[in-house]
Amino acid sequence: MNSLTATRRFSRRLRLLMEALLVLYPLSWLGVWAAYNHLPMAWREAMMRQTAWLPSRLTWDTIGLLYVAGLPRFLVAFGILFCLRRLFRLYEAGNFFELANVVLYRRLGTLFLVGVVASVLSDTLGSVALTLHNPPGQRMLTVGLSSDHLQLLFVGLVAMALGRVMEQGRLLQDDAKLTV
Amino acid sequence: MPIRVNLDVMLARRKRKANQLALEIGITEQNLSVLRAGRARAVRFSTLDAICTALACQPGDILEHVPATVPEPDATTDEQEHRDG
Numbered sequence: 138m139n140s141l142t143a144t145r146r147f148s149r150r151l152r153l154l155m156e157a158l159l160v161l162y163p164l165s166w167l168g169v170w171a172a173y174n175h176l177p178m179a180w181r182e183a184m185m186r187q188t189a190w191l192p193s194r195l196t197w198d199t200i201g202l203l204y205v206a207g208l209p210r211f212l213v214a215f216g217i218l219f220c221l222r223r224l225f226r227l228y229e230a231g232n233f234f235e236l237a238n239v240v241l242y243r244r245l246g247t248l249f250l251v252g253v254v255a256s257v258l259s260d261t262l263g264s265v266a267l268t269l270h271n272p273p274g275q276r277m278l279t280v281g282l283s284s285d286h287l288q289l290l291f292v293g294l295v296a297m298a299l300g301r302v303m304e305q306g307r308l309l310q311d312d313a314k315l316t317v
Numbered sequence: 318m319p320i321r322v323n324l325d326v327m328l329a330r331r332k333r334k335a336n337q338l339a340l341e342i343g344i345t346e347q348n349l350s351v352l353r354a355g356r357a358r359a360v361r362f363s364t365l366d367a368i369c370t371a372l373a374c375q376p377g378d379i380l381e382h383v384p385a386t387v388p389e390p391d392a393t394t395d396e397q398e399h400r401d402g
Contacts, residue, residue, distance in 0.1 A: 315358040317348045 141231065148228035155222035162218065166211055170200045190267040190277060199266060206262030209255035217248050234306040242300035249293030253286050321381040324353050327372050342367035 173181065173195050185191045195203070224241045232238065257280065264279040271277075328335060339349040344364060351357050352364075365376055372379075 312358050315351060315356060317344060317352045317357045317360050317364050 145229050145231055148225045152222055152225035152229055155218055155225060159215070159218050159222060162214065163211070166207065167204075170195070170203050173200065188263070188267075189279075190264065192267075196270070199270065202266035202269060203263060206266045207259050209262075210252070210259035213248055213252040213255040217245060217252070220245050220248065234303060234310040236307060239300055239303045239307055242296055242303050246293050246295075246297030246300055249289050249296055253289045253293070256286055256289060257282065319383055319385060321383050322352055322355050322357070322379060323381055324349075324368070324379050327374055327378055331372050331374075333372065338368070338371055341371050 169176075173184075176184075178193070181193055185193065220241050224238065224245075227233075227235065227238055227241070261278060261280050264277045268275065268277040328338065335349055335353065336346050339346045342364065344367075352360065360380075365379075368374075368379060369376060
């Protein structure tokens with residue numbers, strides 16, 4: 138098996154993985170909050186340790202607000218998965234340095250950078266959603282940056298740099314195609 | 318493009334068809350078409366050698382340098398400058 142075939146096969150597996158995640162991610166996002174009150178206590182405690190102000194039981198109002206709060210982050214993540222699926226589909230077809238690849242890398246970079254803002258926004262809205270029904274004086278609105286956000290920013294910048302490299306690759310491929 | 322490809326001329330002189338030439342020199346008809354149409358960005362020496370061998374010609378018979386033309390000065394503007402002194 139030559140390296141091109143191996144790369145295309147690997148890309149096919151990744152494309153299938155992205156397609157599976159495109160289905161599983163929304164289902165898990167919708168399901169985890171809807172089923173929160175029925176999850177084993179140990180799972181809820183683990184989630185409570187990760188998310189400030191998360192109580193052991195949620196009302197449906199709060200669950201609805203959490204869905205709205207998580208929407209920015211969810212939409213960006215879904216967009217990233219969608220782009221990755223298209224990218225691996227191109228690789229699977231043997232298209233490595235086409236304009237479509239360049240566009241997808243740039244789009245991924247942009248999505249990761251937007252994801253930083255979306256993540257901060259979702260966390261902020263989440264803090265509001267979780268404390269909105271608290272008595273006055275105990276409601277919170279937090280804005281914070283964590284290492285997760287910095288990682289997203291770093292990945293976004295790397296993706297944009299890769300987009301520029303892919304553009305150079307595309308130009309080289311064009312030259313090669315028109316070399317007789 | 319300052320380099321003109323006169324492959325069609327040589328093919329006509331040698332009474333050869335493009336698809337036959339492509340097969341003989343080992344390149345695809347599509348690539349040969351790119352060369353004939355002047356869209357090629359580069360030609361390998363090996364390809365040039367194969368073409369010259371097949372058509373019994375020199376590279377200069379196939380490739381011609383056409384310098385970029387310099388636009389001539391506008392005649393009306395010249396007359397006006399002469400009148401104004």
